[in-house]
């Protein structure tokens with residue numbers, strides 16, 4: 786068989802294989818792709834959010850789909866809470882709502898209407914650091930610092946919740962906060978220091 790005919794045979798087999806694959810896609814799936822083309826863009830719906838953040842009142846218009854994290858960072862320029870994964874996996878965006886820790890990337894701003902939000906910016910008492918912030922410094926609870934605002938907000942909640950009975954318990958209740966630098970020992974020590982003060 787000539788080289789040329791081998792190529793054309795291969796090309797034919799490839800083309801027919803692709804055709805068989807296309808033909809085997811279920812109709813419902815094909816319909817889904819067609820529907821994507823016909824999707825209309827839903828117009829923005831603004832909502833007026835009234836909320837207290839770090840003891841300061843705000844009334845801010847926000848798209849109903851805006852997360853609390855985006856409201857804080859993009860609208861109010863409170864960039865302490867970090868966007869790590871934006872999917873509830875890393876804890877970098879942790880803030881307090883009415884004293885409870887929440888992942889702000891999974892919280893719609895519409896849900897915080899009339900509530901009290903505390904971010905890392907509101908934790909210190911003026912120039913005086915919160916005991917947990919001080920402990921993170923003294924115990925080397927951070928390296929690059931990217932996860933640190935979320936770690937500290939979770940750590941404060943962890944102590945308040947009373948989950949500091951053992952290293953294992955602290956690790957369990959801090960397990961939603963990841964640290965790529967691996968500063969976990971210092972973080973646990975910081976929490977122990979504040980819990981035992």
Ligand code: FES
Nearest residue numbers: 869870871876890
């Ligand atoms: S950014 Fe919210 S959990 Fe990662």
Ligand code: FES
Nearest residue numbers: 928930964965966
């Ligand atoms: S200190 Fe770098 S990610 Fe935690």
